[in-house]
Each structure stands twice: as structure tokens, then as C-alpha cells.
Amino acid sequence: MVNEIMNRNNLMRDFFNGDKWMTSFPSLFEDSALEGSNLKTDIKETDKDYEVHIDMPAFDKKNIDINYQDDVLTVSGRRDSFNDHNDKNGDMIMSERTSGRFMRQYHLPAADVENIKANYDNGVLKVILPKLEKKTSSEHHIDID
Structure with missing residues (x-):
């Protein structure tokens, strides 16, 4: 199924190859389309516990919320706008850092x-x-009345 979707995606790119707007539009199936909204994670499982490491650069600890309910760990946070992101003189060449809720x-x-x-x-x-x-679990025999 994934290969079929990727093949369709590649066909669409080939079709619009000459269109500047379409070729610059990120694919939904590439990491670049998810960059910033996807918290990169490593999870290790041992006999005793789960160990979760999540990259959350530039987050303030007070803006991170962790919840565990119904076997699901939910991690959310808010990263405020960057103060140095303003470009009053038009000197910004590239901007990839993101802010918002994750x-x-x-x-x-x-x-x-x-x-x-x-x-x-x-x-x-x-x-x-x-x-x-x-x-x-130990076996326990139950008698029928």
C-alpha cells in the first residue's frame, strides 16, 4: 500500500515537473513536510520499564505537559516565537525554525x-x-453449584 502511494506521488511529480510551484511543494511522504511538527523520539523497552527520549529543543520546561492515561503517554508542548525571527531589513535568507503547539x-x-x-x-x-x-497466574479450580 505504501509503495503504491509513493508511486502515485512520484507520477504526480513527474507530471508537474515543469511547474515551479508544484516542484517546490513538499511531498506529504517526505520528512521535510513534517519537519518541526514531529517530535523525534527514541523508545527503549526493558523487562522493568520503558525509557522515552524526545528531542524538544528550545522548549521551556514549564510549557511541556506529560500525561499517561489508558496505556497512552501523551507529550505536548508549546514553543514560543523566536525573538530574533524578525527581519526588518529583509536580510533573512532562510527560516526553518518553527514555533507553536506540538x-x-x-x-x-x-x-x-x-x-x-x-x-x-x-x-x-x-x-x-x-x-x-x-x-x-496460578490455576484456581471453580466448582459449579
Whole structure:
């Protein structure tokens, strides 16, 4: 399915190859189209916990919100506009930094909500979600009345 969509996307690009506007329009299937709105993440799972690292450069810690509900970790934040982004003299050559609201959700089942810990250091949010201890299931025979 993904290959079919990518092939259609490439055909459309070929069709509009001479059109300057269309060739500069980013593809929905390239990283450049998602740049800035996609919080880059690494997730490590061990027997004891999940460890989530999320790149959130230039975020103020007070503007980051973390929530865990129904086996889903939700991380959202707001990055304010950049003060040096103003271009009064028309000297700006390129502008790629983004501001605004961002959110990602991660399905991480059976975390111990009472012991989730998070810290934010040097533009990286680290969230540790300890797993709930698995209950050992012992067979229990039930008599029928």
C-alpha cells in the first residue's frame, strides 16, 4: 500500500515537473513536510520499564505537559516565537525554525502510573515509565453449584 502511494506521488511529480510551484511543494511522504511538527523520539523497552527520549529543543520546561492515561503517554508542548525571527531589513535568507503547539502520543501498555518520572535537560525530555509487575497466574479450580 505504501509503495503504491509513493508511486502515485512520484507520477504526480513527474507530471508537474515543469511547474515551479508544484516542484517546490513538499511531498506529504517526505520528512521535510513534517519537519518541526514531529517530535523525534527514541523508545527503549526493558523487562522493568520503558525509557522515552524526545528531542524538544528550545522548549521551556514549564510549557511541556506529560500525561499517561489508558496505556497512552501523551507529550505536548508549546514553543514560543523566536525573538530574533524578525527581519526588518529583509536580510533573512532562510527560516526553518518553527514555533507553536506540538503533540505526540505513544502506546506503552501497563505502566506504573505512580512511579513515572520525567526530566528535561539540554533540549531532551526523558520519561521513565516503570512497568507494572506481572501477576503470576496460578490455576484456581471453580466448582459449579
